[in-house]
Amino acid sequence: MNKSETILKSSSLSVTAGRKRILDIFLDANNALAHQDIEVKCSDKYDRVTIYRTLQTFLEKGIIHNIPTTDNSVRYALCNEVCISSGHHHDNHVHFRCDNCSKTICLDDVSIPSVKLPTGYSMNEINMVVSGICKTCKKVKVPV
Ligand SMILES: [Zn+2]
Ligand SMILES: [Zn+2]
Ligand SMILES: [Zn+2]
Numbered sequence: 001m002n003k004s005e006t007i008l009k010s011s012s013l014s015v016t017a018g019r020k021r022i023l024d025i026f027l028d029a030n031n032a033l034a035h036q037d038i039e040v041k042c043s044d045k046y047d048r049v050t051i052y053r054t055l056q057t058f059l060e061k062g063i064i065h066n067i068p069t070t071d072n073s074v075r076y077a078l079c080n081e082v083c084i085s086s087g088h089h090h091d092n093h094v095h096f097r098c099d100n101c102s103k104t105i106c107l108d109d110v111s112i113p114s115v116k117l118p119t120g121y122s123m124n125e126i127n128m129v130v131s132g133i134c135k136t137c138k139k140v141k142v143p144v
Pocket of ligand 3: 093
């Protein structure tokens with residue numbers, strides 16, 4: 001059993017070719033993906049609606065989480081084991097958006113600092129996106 005099948009089964013989802021294919025795209029990518037990125041990679045077999053529904057299912061099951069971006073295009077990234085095994089989201093990490101390559105990356109080891117809200121406010125969700133230059137781009141720019 002490969003990784004995508006294991007994830008689908010542990011999330012009590014039936015293993016379909018479409019789900020496997022889309023999950024494999026996430027497993028192969030080391031950055032967050034926009035709906036369009038996924039579409040480009042599997043438009044030969046799956047239409048927009050199928051991809052959209054699959055992403056919604058993955059979001060509900062704690063397999064992927066979404067990341068708001070400044071350009072209004074939502075991106076999706078694979079969750080860690082904690083979300084996947086519990087079926088609930090526990091994502092509390094900072095996201096990094098590279099100004100050079102436009103990739104959005106999960107910084108799993110960097111937690112969002114706690115925010116103290118004024119009395120009367122309650123928090124549902126907190127997101128933090130840091131922009132700058134990623135380590136891959138930094139390497140390219142430094143002459144060896
Ligand atoms: Zn999650
Ligand atoms: Zn970059
Ligand atoms: Zn993330």
